Amino acid sequence: MTTAPVRTIAQVAPLPLRQRVRLWVESEPVLAYLFMTPGWLILLLFMSYPFFLGIWISLTDRTVGLPTGEFVGLQNYRDLLRDGVFRLTVLNTFIYGFVTVPFKLLLGLLLALLLNQAFRLRNVLRAALLLPWIVPTALSSLAWLMLYDPVLSPFSWLLKDLGLIDASISFLGSRGHAILSLCLANIWRGTPFFAVAILAGLQAVPQELHEAAAIEGANAVQRFFAVTLPVIRGIVVITTLFSIIWTFADFQLVYVLTKGGPANSTHIFGTFAWQEGIGGAGKLGMGAAVSLYMFPILAVLSAILLRHVRSQEA
């Protein structure tokens, strides 16, 4: 049953125009493109067009107040390379995007393995522990902002109460502290995503293989590497790549917690682009250039991800 019978009839006898138009419209390729039109229209207008417009803007000295601007070639890109704040931003983004990942992955894997056990309240806990990933990040970041408050932080209070420190910790006061604090909040937010994705993957692990390996005398760790890991490898790789891309291109967590401070030392690409292009002087050209510096890295990560998704499909 590959061709619909209506079409065979159409080939036998000539039909009135109206019906022929209807048949043509209902043929698969025509209908397919017809169906995709509204979606692609939006994507072309609000994604492709701004992308190319962004490349153009980054080559001008356009500002919010002076929306025409002059063509300046690669001046913005060159200026950024000489800008100490931008170099620090690149470094921060790599720390924030890559260093947090092993932690999220390990914690997420551990949590997934725990949630894969049978115990009471399992479903409740599985639901509750995903919350950090579900609620608006800007709002949960506010909770972290208060947890990091130089005076009111409960972490400082607890450590003081236990006699471990004398003075409150300044969580966001220096670059080193602030980056660690940002990473911790990011790990908090990202761990549940890893856990749930890996937990879904664990459902495909054949139970009989586990039992057979146990009978053969393999302990839990050996069974994990021999039986579980090969099955979830694909999901782990894909989840990790997704997470790197999202963290790399993050905005809100850093915007709420530090706004790139103290002294512009904790910016990532997103917040620095905002400050240059919109927030501060409104140098649109410069801001667009900051964003576009992300592009090569994102392109490479996306290509790798696409290849893995494809091989998973096959």
Next chain:
Amino acid sequence: MVGSNRLSSRIVFLYIPLALFTIFLLFPFYWMLIISLKPNSLLLNTRVNPLYLTEFTLRHYRYLFENTDFPRWAWNTAVVTFGATLLSLTCSILMGYALGRFRFKGGNLMGTAVFLAYLIPPTLLFIPLSQVVVRFGIYNEYWALILTYPTFLIPFASWLLMGYFRTIPRELEECAMIDGASRIQAMRRIILPLALPGVLSAAIFSFTLSWNEFLYALVFMGSGHMKTIPVGTVNDLIRADVFQWGPLMAAAVLGSVPVAVVYMFFVDHYVSGMTAGAVKG
């Protein structure tokens, strides 16, 4: 003896790690909640234990409704979320159906393009997109977000629905068409009802992503009364360095409740939606 051994190993290897995870992942929410209920006298007293509540007040919530624009932000967020979800869902059902069911030239290419569009982050586009929004005359209007949120909702939802449509056997609609239904009728009456779980996943996911969005809302709809809850809370309730922690945390709680409630009702749809990209491929 064996039984107690098993129990103690369960405590060490299961219950204690689970308890630690629960504290780590839920403590910020607990904190949000108790601060939103704590009277200022207790809040600012650094000598008492801040971790629990000895008395509580609803003053901060009242303040939010009487002295700030919070109700308006909530309305704005709801309008934008509803509009963007509806628009994206319509486009995505059509697109997902086309990609998942029709055999046509360029079909694979289109599928790949949708997937890649899903990977383009808002931080890459927001500056030129702000210019597009201004040029189209929709800056600081609901349309600014209703039309731009679909750029990340459509790729995701189409990808998800494409997977769903593929799992429904082709024979079903072919049978309906032999019985005289047109393709559109077959799609509406046979296929769409079967794909309903997927549509629901796409809908609640679009709802959550729109409700939570921050950057576009900040840049395209961030002035005057047009703010959304996250933007209004972060930008208007924090004035200079004076933190009004009570109202701030109350706003954080109220802004999180709608997504948390929807999520609690549809956990399984969420999980399948969330892992669609990673698991189904």
